[in-house]
Amino acid sequence: MRAVQSVQTKDTQDSAHFGDDESNLTVRQKAETRFWLQVLNVNKLIYGDLNSALNDRFGLSVAKFDVLAQLFRYPDGVSMGELSKNLKVSNGNVSGLVTRLRKDGLVDRQVTETDRRSFRASLTEKGRKVFDEANKLHRQVVSTKLQSVPMSDIDAVTSGLKAMSMKTKDAFEEEEEI
């Protein structure tokens, strides 16, 4: 894989291993910051449009859409705790979202016979229909935002991001006490 390259006295290629001199660290840190700012930027660009499109046409926020998407995947219903874990948001957050979605008539709840503390949320008929349409719009918004980006670029960035999120899992975990 190593490309043809002239001899270098310094390892500027694979500076994943630190302990380099300070100027080199700064170069890497700048790259990291640029990366992070771009992630924030792209996130905001797409998220904003998604949110307004869903809201304008279905009265849905992205948060509500995400709940519907989960429930759509599990026709037998999902407990509050499972929802919270799957969506990676707090229990209290899920509580509120489901309450509001029930008020919207998109979600229903069934008691769990074996455990009266718990219940399962599931889509109503209306919820299924709305999600189906909203899902199309969701895809359409993302497609439109990315319309002039070649698929090879999309795939390249996706794999880069995926690699990062795997390598990134639980970094910073050794910093318990400070």
Next chain:
Amino acid sequence: MRAVQSVQTKDTQDSAHFGDDESNLTVRQKAETRFWLQVLNVNKLIYGDLNSALNDRFGLSVAKFDVLAQLFRYPDGVSMGELSKNLKVSNGNVSGLVTRLRKDGLVDRQVTETDRRSFRASLTEKGRKVFDEANKLHRQVVSTKLQSVPMSDIDAVTSGLKAMSMKTKDAFEEEEEI
């Protein structure tokens, strides 16, 4: 650049140009969705850590940090409207953030002689010091999250994202009426 590759009957390489058959469209849409999910994922992974680290050590949210960063760049102060535009958040949001940052003793306000509706927010001495330390922590958290990612990957993804955010500007703008 084109790598050695066997002859292909279909153009699965550069499908930036649409009008393909439906199965191809679906392939692209799946790629787009994967991309978007990865952006969300990486965003959440880094944002969460940043927020807790800043909060634990400086009582700062990322939102407050962003305000401080703006004010740091403009020692003469920034008006509420400018802050709102620079940070791409609503006016009311900035109002609340600055109110709370003043309560924290990190931000101050100066009246504008020429326009009594307006004023400029700026960092206090304490604000400057706190931001300086918080900024170091910010860089450190990002660095730690990305510590096992080679810089070449970071740069590659950054340029990919940058290209996207440029091509992405104001797409979906022609959909006024539905």
Next chain:
DNA sequence: ATGAATAAATTTATATGTAAAATAGGTCAA
């Protein structure tokens, strides 16, 4: 100069998000 339109900032109402406390139901050892 005065009144209408504009502009800067705040307030209000509401949604989303968290962490921590509270509620209420389950489990299990003695």
Next chain:
DNA sequence: TTGACCTATTTTACATATAAATTTATTCAT
């Protein structure tokens, strides 16, 4: 069985975010 502990969910208090209404100040045409 009963008391101690665990678990599922909700509630509370708060921060962050928006859109829309409001307040206060400026501007500008007449």
